[in-house]
Amino acid sequence: MSSTVDLYDGIEINVTCEAVNGYPAPHIHWYIGLRNLTEDSSLNISENNAGRYDTESTLTLVLTRFDHVKCLVCEAVQPTTLPARSVNQSLVLNVTYNPVVSITVRRLTSNKASGTTKLALICEADANPPVNSFEWICNETLVPNDSNNNRLPDTISEDATLRSSVSAIQNSLSKYQCVFNCTAESEYGSGSATFDSFYSYVIPNPPSFFIIYQYQTRSSSVFVAWQPGFIIGQKYKSESIDNVIN
Template identity: 45%
Template sequence: MEKELVGLKSAKLVVYGLPDDANITIPVDLHEGMETNATCRTSNGYPPPLIHWYIGSRNLTDNSSLKSLLNRANRYDSLSTLIFVPNRFDHGKRLLCQAVQPETFLFRSVNDSMVLNISYGPIVSISSRRLIEKGVHVGFVFKCTSDANPLAFKVQWICDCTELQGCHNTSFNNTLLEGGTVTSTDLAIGYTPSKYSCEFKCIGISTFGEGTAVLKSTFYGKKNISFLFISHIIAYHL
């Protein structure tokens, strides 16, 4: 070469890009009403990504915090922490962590998600319909429905503190599994010869708690029936 080096210049190479991955971590057990922390980690992004949180279509990003640190490769590892309170309507929905890199083409992102399994005590309700036999109105059928996770293992009817199973002038169908969290049972009651009043109570019991619904009713022989549904729903941890 036989030439003398007279100068040297350098340039910093900056490569914008998404993190390698995103990973959600949540507690093993989620309980309705209990404040919960979920975390989402990303690695090797540049610059630090924006991390968004969703449950279903609901955006929860405002309830989260974000920290980013420069690693040995001069790229960023990030940690986002979401604080939220699970409720039963979120059970079965998807929790999504979305790491967005605004500096990349079309705001590309990397995601991680998981389906929420939220425990809650039985939520019990009562509905009614007419009991028809051979075209004749002979009584009423009350339906008790329990929504719980884990599933209610027992749904029972009580009238004025007495369990109705096997009582005179009543009949039951078997408890039905209607879905992943819902069970129900029907109580059929024929008309009585004279006026008869009763406070019907339906109780759903699960390993996580108990729920109750009350129906006050009055039968007037074969004429008619009047009833008043009282919202008396209880759900608590055992």
């Protein structure tokens, strides 16, 4: 199996697989995981000098970032033998793609008396090659990487492609509003996401004084989600409370 080009998200490529010296001519199937891609391939069969058959199949496909590190499998099958015999070769896909960026927010502390709150803004970026830098902008002003702005000095490695950066803010909710933009840069490209701190004002506090009776659940872990009655079309990440039942 061979491919003459690098693999990029959204770019069409051709991959060729050959099975030689078969009799009768073998069938060639293509797979990525459980996905059968054979319909997207062409087949060319030729007879060699030994009176046997060489089969060449060319697969045309468009890869996405979700195909990264999956196995592309070429399987050659002799259907006339009982049982059917097959051989295969696989290729681990290394798909290059731009950073895909998102921002989530988590309330850290709240002081009702002073009207201030502290929030953690978490910027996640999935990219290959991985992200090597983050830039935070508040209302078109760069947020420096220093303790005065509560910026985390380094990015956090989640896995081979996922990186995140955290920025903490603490301000009066009645006087402060900022549109945050997080831009992630990799060697291949960049991506960005925005978050309006106005919507952080309506993030509900966790529920309290709720009672769970053991006979009402069979699990040792309980998932609790909460939301305000009206949040202007915004949805916030639920959080879980584990091991609350002995």
